[in-house]
Amino acid sequence: MKKASIAAVLLWVWAGHAQAIGGLADVTVYDRAEGRVLPLHYHEGRYYVVGKPGNEYQINVRNNQPGEVLAVVSVDGVNAVSGETANWSQTGYVLASNASFGIMGWRKSLQRVAAFFFTELENSYAVRTGRPDNVGVIGVAIFRKKPAPVVGIVQQAEPWRDVPAAPRERQQSGHPGNADANAMQRPSVVEKSLGTGHGQSQMSVVRATSFERATPTPEEVITIYYDSYRSLVAQGVIRDVTRIARPNPFPGQFVPDPQ
Secondary structure (H helix, E strand, O other), rough: OOOEEEEOOOOOOOOOOOOOOOEEEEEEEEEEEOOOOOOEEEOOOOOEOOOOOEEEEEEEEEEEOOEEEEEEEEOEEEEEEOOOOOEOOOOOOOEEOOOEEEEEEEEOOOEEEEEEEEHHHHHHHHOOOOOOOOOEEEEEEEEEOOEEEEEOOOOOOOOOOOOOOOOOOOOOOOOOOOOHHHHHOOOOOOOOEEEEEEEEEEEEEEEEEEEEEEOOOOOOEEEEEEEEHHHHHHOOOOOOOOOOOOOOOOOOOOOOOOO
């Protein structure tokens, strides 16, 4: 199964992987406005990050494999490259061995994207295109490349020598894949307060390529939910430290006048 895809040309590397999840690939959410990887919060089998309204962000994917992988990226149930309702048979990003790439926005061409940014639910790209059901989730489906077949010839042996082993053909390079909305649905909890907007145009250069997948379904699907701090506290994902602070029995020295 060969699909037209795009290969990452500009690579983005980050230090450490403490906030990354994934096996075949590491995935983090990076707040570009604050210059930091967003911490992960684990709750009832799901991972969450806190988004700050107005802040641009990017999805960092690092290939941990010795060969190329295809990463099909879904934001709010929408394919980040094609804008289609996400399905893992669609296009995605091809990453070389141990390469990293920062996916900064909705792809508009091979040179530019419309920046991802956290915004009010009603202003999200998914809602504005009539697809509100999966707002609040990021999904990355990972495919490995199908190995190239081993091709060789048997040379005639000389009487005093063994038959040499057939030469092995060098593996060819390959590229990207996609994501299923059903596998990346958000939990049925409080209505989402944040979504991802269609932001300003920014440069992000890639090139078109092809990729033959080793399997018809992804070998790994990495899912990260996001919402505002207030909403995640209300859902029980985060404990509000301002509410659990212990009162101090001796905060002052003398009795003040009442106000």
